Amino acid sequence: MHRVMGVDIETYSSVDLAGSGVYAYTEAPDFDILLIGYKFDDEAEVHVIDTLAVDRDFDPELYEFREALTDPGIIKTAFNADFERTCLAKWTGAAMPPEEWRCTMIKALTLGLPGNLADVGIAMGLPEEKLKDPQGKALIQFFSKPCKPTRTNGQRTRNLPAHDPAKWKLFIEYNRQDVVTEQEILRQLDIYKTPESEQQLWALDQHMNDNGVKLDIPMVEKIVEYDTQRRQELQEEAKVLTGLANPNSLAQLKKWLSKQGVTMTSVTKDTIAATLQTDIPDNVRRMLEIRTALGKTSVAKYSTMLTAVCQDHRLRGILQFYGANRSGRWAGRLVQTHNLAKNSLPDLDLARELAAAGDFDTLATLFGETAFVFSELIRTAFIPSDGCRFVVSDFAAIEARVLAWIAGEEWTLEAFRQGKDIYCETASMMYRVPVEKHGQNSHLRQKGKVAVLACGYQGGVGAMKRMDKGGSIPEDELQSVVDQWREANPKVVKLWRTCELAAKTAIQEHRTVRLAHGIAFSYINRNLFIQLPSGRKLCYWDTRLKQDDYTGRLSITYMGVNQETKQWGETETYGGKLVENIVQATARDCLAVAMTRVSALGYKIVMHVHDEMIVDVPNTDTEAPGRINAIMAQPIDWAEGLPLKGDTYETPFYKKD
Numbered sequence: 146m147h148r149v150m151g152v153d154i155e156t157y158s159s160v161d162l163a164g165s166g167v168y169a170y171t172e173a174p175d176f177d178i179l180l181i182g183y184k185f186d187d188e189a190e191v192h193v194i195d196t197l198a199v200d201r202d203f204d205p206e207l208y209e210f211r212e213a214l215t216d217p218g219i220i221k222t223a224f225n226a227d228f229e230r231t232c233l234a235k236w237t238g239a240a241m242p243p244e245e246w247r248c249t250m251i252k253a254l255t256l257g258l259p260g261n262l263a264d265v266g267i268a269m270g271l272p273e274e275k276l277k278d279p280q281g282k283a284l285i286q287f288f289s290k291p292c293k294p295t296r297t298n299g300q301r302t303r304n305l306p307a308h309d310p311a312k313w314k315l316f317i318e319y320n321r322q323d324v325v326t327e328q329e330i331l332r333q334l335d336i337y338k339t340p341e342s343e344q345q346l347w348a349l350d351q352h353m354n355d356n357g358v359k360l361d362i363p364m365v366e367k368i369v370e371y372d373t374q375r376r377q378e379l380q381e382e383a384k385v386l387t388g389l390a391n392p393n394s395l396a397q398l399k400k401w402l403s404k405q406g407v408t409m410t411s412v413t414k415d416t417i418a419a420t421l422q423t424d425i426p427d428n429v430r431r432m433l434e435i436r437t438a439l440g441k442t443s444v445a446k447y448s449t450m451l452t453a454v455c456q457d458h459r460l461r462g463i464l465q466f467y468g469a470n471r472s473g474r475w476a477g478r479l480v481q482t483h484n485l486a487k488n489s490l491p492d493l494d495l496a497r498e499l500a501a502a503g504d505f506d507t508l509a510t511l512f513g514e515t516a517f518v519f520s521e522l523i524r525t526a527f528i529p530s531d532g533c534r535f536v537v538s539d540f541a542a543i544e545a546r547v548l549a550w551i552a553g554e555e556w557t558l559e560a561f562r563q564g565k566d567i568y569c570e571t572a573s574m575m576y577r578v579p580v581e582k583h584g585q586n587s588h589l590r591q592k593g594k595v596a597v598l599a600c601g602y603q604g605g606v607g608a609m610k611r612m613d614k615g616g617s618i619p620e621d622e623l624q625s626v627v628d629q630w631r632e633a634n635p636k637v638v639k640l641w642r643t644c645e646l647a648a649k650t651a652i653q654e655h656r657t658v659r660l661a662h663g664i665a666f667s668y669i670n671r672n673l674f675i676q677l678p679s680g681r682k683l684c685y686w687d688t689r690l691k692q693d694d695y696t697g698r699l700s701i702t703y704m705g706v707n708q709e710t711k712q713w714g715e716t717e718t719y720g721g722k723l724v725e726n727i728v729q730a731t732a733r734d735c736l737a738v739a740m741t742r743v744s745a746l747g748y749k750i751v752m753h754v755h756d757e758m759i760v761d762v763p764n765t766d767t768e769a770p771g772r773i774n775a776i777m778a779q780p781i782d783w784a785e786g787l788p789l790k791g792d793t794y795e796t797p798f799y800k801k802d
Contacts, residue, residue: 148187149185149221150183150219151183151186151223151324152181152182152214152223152229152324153223153229156177157175158173158177159290166453168231168354168455171231172455177196178232178233179316181196182320183324191321194206197306211237214233222246222247222248222327224265226246243348243351247344254467255343255467256337256672257685257686257704257705262277262330268713271330275326281323287309288312291303337684342680342737346740346741347466349740350475353750356751357461357751359458360527364497365447372515372516379439380393380439382431383432383435383439387401387432392432392436398412398432405425407426417437421433439516441519444516447526450526470705471726471729472729473683473730474730474733477754482752486523486524487521491512493521529751530751533761533763535751535760535761535796537759538739540777542567543789545557546787547732548601551661551664551731552640554634557571561790569593571596572593575632591618595613601728603720603721609623640720642720644720648723651668652668652673663676663678664676664678672686673703675726679738680783685703685718686703700717735784735789739779739791740753742776743758743760743776746776773793776791778790
């Protein structure tokens with residue numbers, strides 16, 4: 146048994162942590178660790194070291210802490226351990242291998258709990274003396290961030306303990322209480338064991354975040370500088386065009402539009418696009434084009450890059466392990482790589498070349514308003530390390546494959562095994578006619594595509610509309626497309642009912658209900674668990690059945706973070722949603738296996754987006770694309786019969802092939 150040490154630190158930096166991430170935060174010249182709270186598992190006392198009050202070279206307690214910190218035989222735990230690891234590595238100059246750390250936040254997230262310490266304590270119903278101290282925010286604001294110089298504070302830009310000794314004592318106790326809360330959470334959650342494979346995957350994730358990905362900073366700086374200038378020009382043009390003092394004001398703009406004979410009850414991206422398709426005056430058309438260009442917020446990602454990039458031009462900390470509560474998929478942080486614009490420019494290479502050279506006049510002449518071009522160039526700001534190129538590998542149609550495999554929809558699996566176009570095959574099954582991508586009945590492929598993307602998780606007309614943003618399918622046909630898809634996929638439809646019934650049975654009868662491929666539903670300590678084919682488990686915290694007073698129908702509810710409001714509260718689920726969670730979680734586990742295999746060959750994965758990984762590969766390694774592509778199609782032990790396929794390509798910068 147390893148000895149365990151819980152750690153929590155309080156820090157100072159003039160760099161904004163929320164906007165820059167922890168890696169750039171620690172690179173500030175004034176970065177410092179102020180307080181170190183720690184506790185060994187075999188001791189009752191929580192120690193707090195005030196690093197501003199001790200001799201950092203000779204203090205015996207600080208020496209003991211550093212010895213324990215760098216002892217591979219002692220496991221270190223922290224809530225959001227990435228922060229403690231990164232800060233302590235910078236402060237001590239010693240390596241902090243993630244293999245020696247355990248993250249309490251990740252433990253909470255795997256159980257469907259919130260991702261911040263205060264909310265976890267409340268969600269778990271910890272007694273008041275074990276909860277996080279609510280004074281913390283104000284104390285952190287006072288001691289951990291620069292302060293505004295005023296006449297009252299003597300024009301100082303930082304608060305030190307001597308400036309308010311009483312507050313400093315509170316800060317020490319706040320630090321101590323954080324350790325108490327974290328240790329209590331760990332103690333209560335210890336009965337839910339984390340699979341060793343997940344711990345190893347978290348360590349791999351931490352190494353990826355530590356390594357980071359290189360950015361083309363000269364290009365980014367040119368784009369930000371030009372975009373700032375261009376936005377000012379567009380604002381001035383809007384003022385001249387409309388005569389309005391503030392064309393950004395919706396009220397003023399609507400009034401002006403009305404005077405031009407154009408009534409718009411709401412001015413949004415969608416309503417503007419619809420209005421631009423109609424016959425409107427030239428000045429109105431131009432104004433709406435300007436508003437669309439100014440509303441292109443994705444350009445702000447370039448500014449985030451400049452804020453968060455490290456001194457070596459690498460961006461770190463952009464992946465959040467277990468960021469998606471219901472499936473365990475990664476989430477994006479800082480630049481949010483998971484929602485980048487698609488590449489549709491006719492010549493992406495030329496557009497990038499012009500932007501990198503700062504030739505924005507030619508760029509605008511060839512490709513149109515630069516705001517839209519910049520939006521598509523964001524991916525290309527991610528570049529390989531010197532002497533390398535990117536090898537990008539994506540799981541082809543992974544969710545459709547996993548869904549068919551779990552449901553046992555054999556015709557779909559056979560189509561994948563034969564390398565057929567799944568959208569054509571689906572349309573063919575739905576309409577009982579041959580469908581070819583560029584041939585016979587090709588017009589039906591789009592219906593097949595939208596149906597595949599919208600209907601797999603019990604989606605109906607609403608899901609079809611959300612997926613078919615271009616409106617390629619007439620509204621009066623949507624329900625028939627849904628019906629046709631369900632008729633063609635009876636085993637998927639059955640899977641929705643089976644999963645809902647299995648969950649309800651597990652909750653009502655407190656027993657394990659087993660399905661195919663190792664999937665199992667169980668109910669332990671009022672929590673619903675779903676074991677996945679990989680052996681990993683999804684957790685729905687505090688699950689119960691609720692009966693509708695009117696219909697008498699039983700629904701499944703659990704406590705979770707609402708995806709829209711981001712608040713902790715009661716959430717309802719059903720068969721199709723459970724299937725979605727299982728399928729996306731299994732797709733995530735497939736990616737985890739592939740990434741582990743690629744890393745085992747010595748390749749450096751710099752980031753991954755959805756179901757694709759981006760690998761830094763030396764230019765001299767000509768075999769890498771073939772090797773990585775083969776790994777993507779390699780069978781997985783726990784997924785017998787699942788046909789996997791990788792789409793792999795090489796590129797001198799990141800793009801969507």
